[in-house]
Amino acid sequence: MSTGSGDLSQFSMLDLFRMEADGQTQILTDGLLSMERGGGGDAATTEAMMRAAHSIKGAAAIVGLDVVVQLAHAMEDAFIAVQHGQLQLTPARIDALLAGVDLILQFSTLDEAGLPAWLEQHGARIGAAMDSIAGIARIQSAPVLEAYSAPVAPAAPLAAPLVSAPAPEEAAPQRVQGASKTAQNFDRLLALASESRINAHQMHPFIAQLQRFKRNQASLFQALEQLHEAVMRGGDQALIEQSALTGQKAHPLKQFMLEHMADIESYERRLLGVSKNLVDEVLTLRMRPFRDGVQAFPRMVRDLARSLGKEAQLLIEGEETLVDRDILARIESPLNHMLRNAVDHGMETQAERIAAGKPALGTIVLEARHRAGMLSIEIRDDGRGVDIERIRHQVVERKMASAAMAQAMSQPELIEFLFLPAFSLKEIASAISGRGVGLDIVHQTIREQNGTVRIESTAGVGFHTFITLPLTQSIVRALVLDVQGEAYAIPIVKVERVLKVPQSEIHTLENKQFFDFGGEHLGLVSAAQVLELGQIGSGAGELPVVVIGAAQRRYALVVDTIRGEQSLAVQALDPIFGKMRDISAAALLDDGAPVLILDVPDLLLSIDKLLHEGGLHQLGARGGPEKRKVKRILVVDDSLTVREMERKLLQGRGFQVDIAIDGIDGWNVVRSGDYDLLITDVDMPRMDGIELVGLVKKDIHLYKLPVMIVSYKDRPEDRARGMSAGADYYLTKGSFHDETLLNAVFDLIGEAGL
Known part of the structure; x- marks a missing residue:
């Protein structure tokens, strides 16, 4: 426990004992685990543990915890015996000593009022632990807990360490309130430091104005010089003297500007440096060594392994x-x-x-x-x-994929399960x-x-x-962009790519647009529509795009402009707003303007909803309908392997092939394009192929579209189910080869050319 200050007068003696116990028991735990790993440990480790036990004994004596005094004394004697070579700490003995460490921590969480009752309730366990520790160094165990419990039976060695008792209920709110107050103070300090940085950045436009004034002043002085030369050529002595006097009076103004511009620019550099250092120092106060959060893990791993016989x-x-x-x-x-x-x-x-x-x-x-x-x-x-084959078996057993699909999955794909x-x-x-x-x-x-x-x-x-x-959630490196004239920011770690997409590369269908991104059809989505800010205007040239998401949930977010990267001091939204959809926090830009930080997981959910509803806005300038030269086929399958195999086979015969990853995706795509054939799997997440076929055959615009089912299921009842749903052809994956699939396609829609 750290007070964060040198003034300890605000703490009671019991509070000071808790601080002492917290630090010294960690020394004991680390030392015992080190000795167990090293087969005995070194003299320095033993000396540190002996001094830790001695310090705990002294602190416990001051606050009147006699039980802890006896416990720490027995541990100290054991460590002295180790120092003198009279004792070897075996794993069983280390178990007993670690149980003693647990007891000390438990005592440190108790208040004076609850101590007698707790001692009476756990007297037998405490006595057993103390007798075990005393017996390690063959030290005669003194009577223990006479004032609190009945006589304790001789103790058997502990099979496992005691489980730490929870802290008293009244202590927790104090710690939570203290932590909350500290967090609030930090947030306020960070906000002030961030404001200082913003104020420093606001010097830049002021200096830019002075630079413009300096240039205008230089033009004025040049005009005065030209005027003086003209007067000189005229020969009027009075005008010459007046012109010379004007030049002399103007010269100090020029010198004043030169000198003070340098001073102001120097001041800006110092102010920016100080404000940056201030933010860095505030953030440093927020940082803690990694060990502070993981110091209990070595003990946990050791105890858990032993409880499992490992x-x-x-x-x-x-x-x-x-x-x-x-x-x-x-x-x-x-x-x-x-x-x-x-x-x-x-x-x-x-x-x-x-x-x-x-x-x-x-x-x-x-x-x-x-x-x-x-x-x-x-x-x-x-x-x-990990047994990869066991994962594959579980995937099939839980009906997350068919046996053939699971067999085709790579190790990384299986591990994702x-x-x-x-x-x-x-x-x-x-x-x-x-x-x-x-x-x-x-x-x-x-x-x-x-x-x-x-x-x-x-x-x-x-x-x-x-x-x-x-490294920190207080400062986030973000990509700042504009949507409908408003500034928004996306954390850089959530941005996959930033690019501009020429309108000539955008494929516009009825309700969905996409472009080719590394061989993948990447859907274009209007950020203005997702954020409910209206419809983005169509324009010429290229569309600024931010690629977010991963794997099958990757989308290209179309924005107005992309400003660039900035480091933003994150400020939480007022709790009165609750959780705002698509927004995670707020910040101030370098120019002092407010900016909302987008919540990318929320954005992805919003985009999924728009796709499901099929109401995406059109992006960019739309040209007239292109004359179709080849027949178009939509392949719907959740297996990447099957999709790619079918796509390559069909493209090799001249067909234009689009793909969808499941039933929902297929339903959205088939409604947005003019297809000549739909090929679908049956077993897919979100919506299976039978449901998809049913929707297609019930749609007034699609009911004539030929549909082929390609499935691993080859039972007669499976085939009958597919045909009754409206499929025109049922092909089993287990039996078809290249020509079988192509022959079925030719039977339904003929050759690729129109």
């Missing part, structure tokens, strides 16, 4: 890496999930590891680094890794895992922090997780 250690690298305190608090739960999964799913038992030629002690590494202006966190272990809710490889749920809750929460939490998470696995070698996050 041996594992956690090594933390990059402990001094600075992280925003809010991000540090919010990623604690995701990291906890990942580490528990690594122990439960990935780590083998000692016998299994030895049989596989691995060290008996499993190792998990948690690393934090700054890379390319971002916080990079990696978790890697040397366990068994681990991020889905309720997806687990554990056959039996336990208190640790198997309920399908974990990686989906990790994925969601990281995305909420404008971060990304990626996992890799090698069977028999281990599991590797890559997490990338912004």
Whole structure:
């Protein structure tokens, strides 16, 4: 616990004891885990633990916690015995000492009023722990807790550490209020620092005006000189003297401007430097070492592994890496999930590891680094890794894909299923895992922090997780753009590409427009329509586009203009507004103008809704209808492999082929284009092929469109279901080859040319 000040007079003696216990117990925990990993530890580690126990004993004596005094004294004696070479700390003895550390932490959370009742309730467990610690160094155990409990039976060695008791209810609100007040003070300080930076930037237009004045002044002086020369040529002595006097009086004005312009520009540079340093220093106050958020994890990994009959250690690298305190608090739960999964799913038992030629002690590494202006966190272990075939089996068993589709999926595609809710490889749920809750929460939490998470696995070698996050949520690097004359910002980490799309490359259909983006048909969406700001005007030339989203949910957002990148001090919206759709926060631009920061996940949902409703605005100048030269086919299939195979076959025979990724996407596309044939799968997410065929055949404009079903299902009842829905042809994927598909297409619509 840190007070953030040198003045401790505001704290009671019990508060000071809590501070002491918090720091010293961490020294004890780190030291014991280090000794266990190193097979004994060094003299410096033992000395530090002995002094920590001694400090706790002294602090407990001052506040009258006699039980803690006896406990710390027994631990101190044990460490002295280790120092003298009289004692070797085995894993079982370390278990007992760690249980003592837990007890000290529990005592530090209790207030004086609740202490007697808690001691009476847990007297037997406390006595057992203390007797075990006293017995480690063969020290006679003194009578314990006589004032609080009945005599304690001789203790057996502890099988597992005690579970930390929760802090008293009345203490939590105080901590929450203190943290809330600190956060409010920081937000106010950051707002003032940001305002200082904005004021510094506002010097720039003022200096620009002075530069224009300087140029006008120079023109005036040049005119005076020309006038003086003309007067000289005229020979009028009185005018010559008056002209010379005017020039002499004007000269100091010119010199004044030259000197003070330099001073003002120097002042601007100093002001900008000071304001930038002020913002940086305020942000530094917000930063905390990575170790502050993960110091409990090595103990957790060690205890969890032992409870599962395994041996594992956690090594933390990059402990001094600075992280925003809010991000540090919010990623604690995701990291906890990942580490528990690594122990439960990935780590083998000692016998299994030895049989596989691995060290008996499993190792998990948690690393934090700054890379390319971002916080990079990696978790890697040397366990068994993920069984890709088990994922494939689960995908089929849960009917997320057909057997053939699952077989065609690559390892990265299959690993992505681990991020889905309720997806687990554990056959039996336990208190640790198997309920399908974990990686989906990790994925969601990281995305909420404008971060990304990626996992890799090698069977028999281990599991590797890559997490990338912004260094801070207080300052965001954003792309500033204009929509209908209003400034908006998108976090740079959410922008995939920025480009301009020539109107000649835009394919305009009835309700949907797209362009070719690296071989992919990328849909164009008006930012003005998504934000409900009206309809963007059509213009000539190129459309400014911001590409957002990923994989199948990638869209090109059309805006008015793109200003460029700026670092923005994020300011939360007033709670009175609640959660505003498509907006995450606000900020001030360098010129002091307000700007709203867009919530990209919300934007993607809004775009999906517009696509589903089929009401997208048209973008750019629309030309007359093009004369169609070839027949057009729409292929709808959620399998990338199947889609590409069918597209290549049909394009090879001269057909124009568009693709859709599922039933909903197919329904939107088929209504927006003039197609000669629809080819669809049956098993697809959101809307299956049978539903799609039914909608097509009921539509007054589409009911004549030929429809072919291509499915893995080849039972007679499946074929009958497809034909009764209105399909004109039913082809099974398991039997067709190149000519079979093409022959079926020729039967329905003929050759590609009209």
